[in-house]
Amino acid sequence: MSKSDSTIRDIARMLGVSKSTVSRALNNHYDVSQETARKVKELALKMDYQPNILARQLKLQRTNTLGVIIPETINRFFAKAVGGIQEVANGAGYNVMICQSNETLTLEQNNLQTLMSSKVDGLLVSVSRQTDRSDHFQYAINKDIPLVFFDRILEELAVSQVYSDNFDISFQGTEHLIQQGCKRIAFVAGPSHLFNSRNRLNGYLEALKANNVPVVESLIVQSNYQAGHVQQYTRYLFDAEEKPDGIFAINDISALEMMHILKMQGLQIPRDVAVLGFNNEVICDFVEPTLSSIEHPAFDMGAAATRILLKQISSKEITQQKELIKSRLVIRESSRRY
Amino acid sequence: MSKSDSTIRDIARMLGVSKSTVSRALNNHYDVSQETARKVKELALKMDYQPNILARQLKLQRTNTLGVIIPETINRFFAKAVGGIQEVANGAGYNVMICQSNETLTLEQNNLQTLMSSKVDGLLVSVSRQTDRSDHFQYAINKDIPLVFFDRILEELAVSQVYSDNFDISFQGTEHLIQQGCKRIAFVAGPSHLFNSRNRLNGYLEALKANNVPVVESLIVQSNYQAGHVQQYTRYLFDAEEKPDGIFAINDISALEMMHILKMQGLQIPRDVAVLGFNNEVICDFVEPTLSSIEHPAFDMGAAATRILLKQISSKEITQQKELIKSRLVIRESSRRY
DNA sequence: ATCTGTCCCGGGAACGGTACCGAAATTTTT
């Protein structure tokens, strides 16, 4: 049986002082003599005293924990982002409570509810792909709970946001494919209600326009990131009259799946079709041909968002701050023709 | 400014009843008339009353949160396991607090400390690859905090454990390679102080013995899962006099990296070298040749461990339970010769 | 000797719930 944990009162009684004195001593307060402070700390150590966080939290109305809502931990981008979040948070003495929305709106709402009732000091969120409304977050904002979005942001909300330059990098990637001689670039677009998806699509369109490449509607396919769809739209794209000679995929895994299908059909990459992925997974270096991709600074985004959140918590101000993290185009064999 | 949240007292005052009555009404206790219960709930709803979890936690000395310590969320196996944990935990009304040890012992110890001081109701842990001692966990056990290990377990501790049949599956995988005609099977072994690594190595050795294949020490290389090492030991293996004709890799990514290196050297897979990975990542289906692997039921292990933990929490008993989750050999092109 | 100031310290009220115990009101039993 657990010998019930020693409390501040036990120490007080054993030393013949009051609770307050012990509390002050342990918290390095001023109103206590060095002598008693020493004795208190000594005894606390000897008794293996651990302050009861729950009591402190109740008293201080503060938990020192941050709530995180992400679509999926299985998604490597978010797994990395969580790494950045935890590093910064732990460094500042904060704990982190992670919830997954599994890419659904209802779970996201539930997560928000539980995190709020858990009285987290702040929230870091990347919305689900279903999220096409923001009232649940507005509810949190109204309750004055600091909130920072990262990557999958809701631009309509007046809160801090950390995101990457999806437009720019999509423009760059598309232009790169054009420079490699691609005339018909297939583009796999995400859900149009997502800020990132729209920006990426726009970057693609603008790059075509800027380079006088005609926009062909049938080359743009929709993906909701779900499994099984890749085969379907790959077939759609390559069963068409005029087949693509370039592909800007939605992520690396689907890029590799597309490449696999195309290779089975006897197509050469990058000669017949140049391919560009997204996320720059380690695997990019170990496939044939090696896969060009876009490095998305997940860790940095998580870290940056956390820093902003912590600043907002400590300053008690509800400032709206935007931070842009640069992505990087990594060119490998799958898109290099010259 | 946040209109300070309404409390149970506010409701009591407005209704002219006592705190206790309100508490009972909201918790569906028996000692309250239907009429007052209705009025209380109605007003609570209207006032958007949210119970203060912190107060309840302090009073009940129970947080309804489980602490999880895993090596890395970036590791897909653990990311999936976390999925299983959260599903079961949330279903039972529990929250989950996840910590990463980053595969280091010191961080693991820190994580344990913070989780314990956060007063989690139970612990789920998969130890780091550095962990070669168990005193920190013994400390937790002494404090009567329920603890369940999964996958990376410490067998010497008298607590519940959920693991997979590493010996069996390693035996099966090795025998499969032998049946495909491999005579010299390279084996990438993990840190020998880890239970799983030892079992996998033993499964390999026993399979060789059972099939009268000589054990060649130089075919067994050590890996600590670190990046960069793959190139090194691949070169070591294939610069040798007698090269391997089969590889049992430590995971899929390193298997793919090895395959990539070998292909660059003009070797054919599986003709010259048969390859078997570990973890059965989605990518296995999209490479050439498709990669044989071992499916490790990560989600199920997390879920099973959580179920055991919850049962232990509610029953207040410190039973020691062991559960074995079966792995599965998935044969694809990289290891199929006939 | 009185006053002011500094240094320590203790008492006690919070924080927001839960639960035990007893009592009042109402119903049932004898």
Place this chain on the structure above:
DNA sequence: AAAAATTTCGGTACCGTTCCCGGGACAGAT
């Protein structure tokens, strides 16, 4: 009609902290 049982509720202690406030002791200043 009295006694017993049941239903419903209020009072209060408690969980373990933190922090405000006030007071005693002791020094130096007046």
